[in-house]
Amino acid sequence: MEPFTVLDGVAAPLDQSNIDTGQILPARFLRRPRKGGYQDFLFRDLRFFDDGSENPDFVLNQTPFRQARILVGDRHFGVGSSREQAPWSLIDFGIRCVIAADFGDIFYFNSLKIGLLAVQLDIEACNLLRKQLHARPGATLRVDLSQQAVTGPDDAIYSFKIDPFRKRYLLEGLDDVAVTLRHEAAITEFEQGYRQKFDWLFHYER
Amino acid sequence: MSKTLYQKIWDAHAILQGADGQSLLHVGRHIVHDGSCHAFEFLEDRGLAVRRPDQVFATPDHGVSSKSHDIAAMSDPEQRRAVELLSQNSRKFGIVHFPLDDPRQGIVHVVGPEQGITQPGMLLVCGDSHTSTHGALGALAFGLGTSDILHVLATQTIWQRRAKTMRITVEGKLPFGVTAKDVILAIIARVGANGASGHVIEYAGSTMRAMSVEERLTVCNMSIEAGARAGMVAPDETTYAYLYERPFAPKGAQWNNALAYWRTLASDADARFDSEVSLDASALAPMVTWGNSPEDARPVDGRVPDPAAETNLERRAYMLRTLDYMGLAPGMALTDIQVDQVFIGSCTNARIEDLRAASRIVKGGHAVIPALVVPGSTQVKLAAEAEGLDRIFCDAGFTWGESGCSMCVGINGDLLGPGRRCASTSNRNSIGRQGKGSRTHLVSPAMAAAAALTGRITDVRKFGP
Numbered sequence: 270m271e272p273f274t275v276l277d278g279v280a281a282p283l284d285q286s287n288i289d290t291g292q293i294l295p296a297r298f299l300r301r302p303r304k305g306g307y308q309d310f311l312f313r314d315l316r317f318f319d320d321g322s323e324n325p326d327f328v329l330n331q332t333p334f335r336q337a338r339i340l341v342g343d344r345h346f347g348v349g350s351s352r353e354q355a356p357w358s359l360i361d362f363g364i365r366c367v368i369a370a371d372f373g374d375i376f377y378f379n380s381l382k383i384g385l386l387a388v389q390l391d392i393e394a395c396n397l398l399r400k401q402l403h404a405r406p407g408a409t410l411r412v413d414l415s416q417q418a419v420t421g422p423d424d425a426i427y428s429f430k431i432d433p434f435r436k437r438y439l440l441e442g443l444d445d446v447a448v449t450l451r452h453e454a455a456i457t458e459f460e461q462g463y464r465q466k467f468d469w470l471f472h473y474e475r
Numbered sequence: 476m477s478k479t480l481y482q483k484i485w486d487a488h489a490i491l492q493g494a495d496g497q498s499l500l501h502v503g504r505h506i507v508h509d510g511s512c513h514a515f516e517f518l519e520d521r522g523l524a525v526r527r528p529d530q531v532f533a534t535p536d537h538g539v540s541s542k543s544h545d546i547a548a549m550s551d552p553e554q555r556r557a558v559e560l561l562s563q564n565s566r567k568f569g570i571v572h573f574p575l576d577d578p579r580q581g582i583v584h585v586v587g588p589e590q591g592i593t594q595p596g597m598l599l600v601c602g603d604s605h606t607s608t609h610g611a612l613g614a615l616a617f618g619l620g621t622s623d624i625l626h627v628l629a630t631q632t633i634w635q636r637r638a639k640t641m642r643i644t645v646e647g648k649l650p651f652g653v654t655a656k657d658v659i660l661a662i663i664a665r666v667g668a669n670g671a672s673g674h675v676i677e678y679a680g681s682t683m684r685a686m687s688v689e690e691r692l693t694v695c696n697m698s699i700e701a702g703a704r705a706g707m708v709a710p711d712e713t714t715y716a717y718l719y720e721r722p723f724a725p726k727g728a729q730w731n732n733a734l735a736y737w738r739t740l741a742s743d744a745d746a747r748f749d750s751e752v753s754l755d756a757s758a759l760a761p762m763v764t765w766g767n768s769p770e771d772a773r774p775v776d777g778r779v780p781d782p783a784a785e786t787n788l789e790r791r792a793y794m795l796r797t798l799d800y801m802g803l804a805p806g807m808a809l810t811d812i813q814v815d816q817v818f819i820g821s822c823t824n825a826r827i828e829d830l831r832a833a834s835r836i837v838k839g840g841h842a843v844i845p846a847l848v849v850p851g852s853t854q855v856k857l858a859a860e861a862e863g864l865d866r867i868f869c870d871a872g873f874t875w876g877e878s879g880c881s882m883c884v885g886i887n888g889d890l891l892g893p894g895r896r897c898a899s900t901s902n903r904n905s906i907g908r909q910g911k912g913s914r915t916h917l918v919s920p921a922m923a924a925a926a927a928l929t930g931r932i933t934d935v936r937k938f939g940p
Contacts, residue, residue, distance in 0.1 A: 286793055287668070287768050289905045296886045300538070300553035303513055314911055344789075345669045345768075348702065349905060350884075351604040353513075353620030371669050374704050375604055379620035432636055434497040445622065446523070449630045452491060452499060456632060459490040459501055460527070469725035469733045470503065470594070471529060475571050 270384040272442030273414050276365050278338025280410040281328045282399035288342060289349035290376055294358045296350075303357065311358035329362075333407030341398045341410075342369035347376025347387070356380040366412045368419065370395050381435045382445060386412065388419060388429045397421075414440055477743035479640050480709050481675045484615040484740070488598045490632060497634050502530065503597035503614075505627050506583045507570070509535040509557040511602045514624035515564045525568040527631040532592050533565045534573040536582045538887050541849045541876030544575045550888060579722075581852020581878045584608035584822035588692060589854055591721025595710035595737040600627055605822045605902060606705075607698040611691035612718070613710030613740055615675070618699065638704050639749040641666075641674040642742075645682035647757035652936035654832065655690035656824055656900070656919035658682065658754070659697040660762035660772035666752060668770040669702035674749065676706040677742060682756040683708055688717040689828045696823045697902050700769040709741035761935050763809050764904050764917040766797040771904070773809060775922065775934045781805040800906060801914050802894065809932050812916065816897045817846035817927040818909070819920055820876070821883035824900035825851030829920040830859050833900075834867045836924035836938055842872040846927035847889065849876040873927065885909045898926035 298310040316327045323330045329337060340359070346369035347355060356379050359367065365385060370392040372380075380387045390398075401422045402408055408422035414436060419427045438445070449456075464471055478486070490499045507514075511533075518525070525531060538554030549555040558575065565572035573579040579590060584605050587593040595613035600606060602624040609616035619627065627633055643662055676698050683691065691708045698706025708714075715734060718724045725733040760774035773780075782794035782805055798805060803812065819825070819833050830850065848868050850856035856878055859865055865875045882889040883901035885908065891897050893912030900923050904915035916932060925933040 285796070286789070287905070289903075291903070291905055291908055295907060295911070296884050299510060299886065300512065300557050303516070314907055319911075348669055349604065349699075349903060351602060351606075351618040351620050353622060356620075371672060371702075373669070374672055374702060375618055375620060375699075379622065382620070382622040432497070433495040434493060434634070434636070437495070445626050445634070446521070446629050449499065449626065449632060449634070455491050456499075456501075456630065460631070463488075463501055463503075467503070467736075469729035470597075472725070472729060473723045 270442050270444065273365060273384055273386050273439040275414070276338060276412040277409055279333055279336045279407055280339035280341055280398070280402055281334040281337035282402040283328055283340055283342045284399060286343040287345045287348065290347055290352050290355040290373065291349055293347065293355040294352060299352060299354055306361045307354060307358035308361035311362045331406070338363055339366045339368065339410050339412065340364050341395060341402060342367060343395060344370045344392060346372050348373035351375040351379070353379045353383070356383055356385045360385050368395060368398065381439060384439065384442070386414060386439060388412065390419065390427050390429060394427050477746045479742040479746045479748065480613065480677055480707060480740055481615060481640055484596055484598060485637065487596065497636050499632050500598060500635055502600055502627050502631050502633055504592060504599045505531045506587055506592070506599070506601040507531060507533045507561070507624070508537055508583050508603065509539070509554070509561050510537045511624055512557045512560045513621045514602065514628060515560065517621065517625045518628050523629045525570065525628050528569040530631060531570045531628070533561055533570050534580050534583060534586050535561050535575055537880045537884060539575060539877070539879035540887055541847070541879055541881045541889055544580070544877050546575055554886060578853050578857065581854065582822045582825065582880055584696065585826060585851035585855065588612055588688065589721070589852055591718055591724030594718065594724065594733070595714060596740050600633065604699045605696050607703065608692050608696040608822055610698065610705050610707030611688060611695040612714055613707060613737065615705055615707065617705045638675045639673055641671055641676045641703070641750045641752065642748040643676055643678050644680040644751070644753045645678065645756050646680045646753065647682055647755050649682060649756050650759065652761050652921065653759045654919040654921065655686060655693040657759055657762040658756065659694045660764065660769065660917065661759050662754060663697060663701045663769045664772040665754065666701045668700065668768045671698070671701040671703035674703050676701070676703045677748070678706060678708050684711065687828060688713060689826045692826065693823055697769065700902060710737050761919060761922050763922065763932055765801065765803060765809065767800060767904055767906050769902070769904060769917060771797070772917070775809055775932065777809055779803045779805060779807045779809060810934060812932040813896070813930060814844060814898045814916065814926050814932065815895045816844055816891060817842070817923050818882040818897055818899040818901065819923050820847070820849035820851065820881050821901035822851060823902045824920050825849060825855065827855050827858050829900065830855065830864050833920040833924040834864045836921050836935060837871045837873065837928065838867050840871050840928040842927040843930045844927060846873040847876060847882060848873050849881040850878045852878050882909055898923045898932060
C-alpha cells in the first residue's frame with residue numbers, strides 16, 4: 270500500500286448523510302476486475318444519469334472538485350455492505366481521505382487497510398468544513414497523519430484519533446499479510462493447541 | 476474476573492497481543508462465496524496458498540439465478556465467472572464446497588448454521604456484512620472486506636482491537652403478529668443506524684431465550700444495521716438441540732466434549748457491559764420502514780413522519796429528501812402505502828420458519844401484485860416442498876425460486892424497476908439497494924405475505940389468529 274503521511278489537497282463537500290457503501294459503489298459493479306480500475310463506478314448513480322451523461326449537480330462533476338483528494342461528508346458514511354470495492358473506487362478516483370462524523374465499522378477498517386484515511390471529526394466540524402468548502406470551491410485541506418490533525422481552509426486545526434497500529438501501517442505503507450507472517454511461529458504453535466482443544470472442529474465428513 | 480461471552484471467545488482465539496492494543500486472533504472457520512473471487516485472485520497474484528483449507532467452507536449465493544441452478548441460467552458473464560472461480564478455487568485448495576447443484580447450497584448465513592458449520596464459541600468470518608447472523612448460535616462472527624479475506628485465507632488470523640460491549644435485554648412475551656424481525660427493527664429504531672458502532676451486541680432477556688434459533692438468527696443478522704461489529708446470543712439448550720446431529724456438528728464423544736465447552740460460554744452473571752439497552756417485547760407491534768435507513772422503522776398502525784413537525788433541522792432535511800425518494804406524503808398512514816411487488820427471501824428471513832409464517836397468511840388467498848419467494852438454501856427449499864409450502868405459494872400466484880441472495884442485493888437479475896415499491900423481508904432499504912431508484916419497505920415474512928394479498932402495507936394482525 271502507498272504510505273500516507275501528509276496530504277494537501279482540494280476537498281469536496283458531500284452534504285448527504287447515510288451514504289452507504291451501495292451508493293459509493295453500486296452492487297452491479299462488484300465483479301469488475303480490480304486491475305481495470307474502479308474510478309468510473311464511484312458514486313455511479315449519483316454522478317451519472319441513465320444515459321451515461323454527467324449529473325452537473327453532483328459535487329465531483331463540478332470543476333474544482335474533479336481534482337478532489339479529500340471528501341468531507343456528514344453522518345453515517347460508508348454504512349452497510351462490507352464491499353471493499355467502495356474504498357477501491359474512492360482511491361482509484363484519487364481520493365485518499367474521507368472526513369465524516371461517523372463511519373460504518375467495516376468500511377472504516379477496509380479503507381485504512383488499503384491506504385484511504387478515514388477521519389472521524391465531530392458533526393459540527395464536518396458541517397463547518399463543508400460550509401467553508403462551498404463558500405470557497407477549490408479550497409484545500411491539509412491532513413497530517415503523524416500529527417493526527419486536519420487543517421481547515423481558515424487554518425483552524427482539528428485533531429483526530431486513530432488506532433496506533435493502523436496509523437503505523439499507513440505511515441509506513443506496511444502490508445498486513447507480510448507483517449503477520451513474521452509471527453509464523455506463534456501462529457503455528459497456537460494452531461496446534463487449538464486443534465487439540467477443539468478437536469471436534471477437525472473431524473467431519475465432506 | 477467475570478467475563479462476557481464475547482470476551483471468552485476472544486480469549487480462546489487470541490494468539491498474541493501487541494503493545495498497541497491490537498490482538499492477532501485465530502479464525503475458527505471462514506466461509507467464502509462467489510463474491511470472494513477478488514481475494515482468491517490477490518492470493519494467487521502474491522503466490523500464496525490457503526493456509527488452513529479444512530477451516531474454510533464455500534457456497535455460491537450472491538449472483539446465482541433464482542430461476543434455475545443450471546449455471547447457464549446465469550446470464551451475466553461476470554456473475555457466472557465468479558461462481559465458476561469459486562468452484563475452481565475450492566477444488567484447487569481443497570475447500571469444502573457446496574456448488575450450485577449440491578443440495579447443501581444456499582445463502583452462506585443460512586447454510587452455516589443449517590449444516591452445523593457454525594458452532595458456539597467459534598470465531599467465524601465471511602466476506603459479507605451479514606455474517607453477524609451466525610452469532611445467534613453463540614459464535615463471534617463478523618463480516619470482512621477483500622483485504623481481510625485475503626489475510627484470513629493466507630494466515631487463518633485477523634488483527635482486531637477489542638470492541639466495546641452492549642447488552643440489549645428484551646423481556647416479555649411477543650404479542651400476536653409480532654416476530655423476531657419486528658424485534659430487531661424496533662431495536663434499530665431505538666439504538667439508531669450506527670448507534671452500536673464499535674460495539675459487539677449481546678442479546679439477552681426472556682424474549683430472546685424463548686426464541687427458536689431461527690428467530691435468533693433473524694435478530695443477529697441485522698446487528699450490522701445498528702452499526703455493531705457483531706451480535707450474539709448465549710448458547711443454551713435451544714442451541715444444542717438445534718445443532719444436534721447436523722452434518723458438521725460434532726458426533727459421539729466429541730459431541731459431549733463440545734457440549735461441556737459450550738456450557739461454559741454464557742456471560743458470567745456479574746459480567747459488565749459498556750452499555751445496556753432494554754426493550755419491552757409485549758409493547759411491540761409489527762414494524763415497517765418508511766425511509767432509506769433501517770432505523771426508519773415504525774409500528775404498522777403508525778404514520779409516515781411529517782418533516783414539518785421535526786425540530787432537528789438536519790433530521791428534517793433527511794426526511795424531506797427521503798420522502799421525495801420514497802414517493803411518500805408526510806403524515807400518511809403506513810397502511811395507505813401501495814406496493815408494486817413483494818420479496819420473501821434473504822439471509823434475514825428465508826428459513827423454513829419464515830416460509831411457514833408467510834404461507835399461513837397466503838393459504839387460500841391470491842397475490843394481487845408480483846410476489847417472489849426465494850428460500851434461503853436448497854435445504855430450506857426441499858423442506859418447504861416436502862411440507863407443501865411451494866404449492867400454497869404457487870396456487871396463490873407467487874413465484875417460487877431457487878435459493879440465493881436474489882432481490883435483497885439485486886445482482887442476479889432479480890431487480891425492482893426505478894420508482895417501484897417493494898415490501899421486502901430483506902435487511903436493507905437504502906437508496907438503490909434493490910435496483911436503481913427502487914423503494915424498499917422492510918417487513919417480516921407474514922407482513923410481506925399480507926402485502927402481496929392486498930397490494931398495500933397491511934397490518935398482519937387483521938388476518939386474525
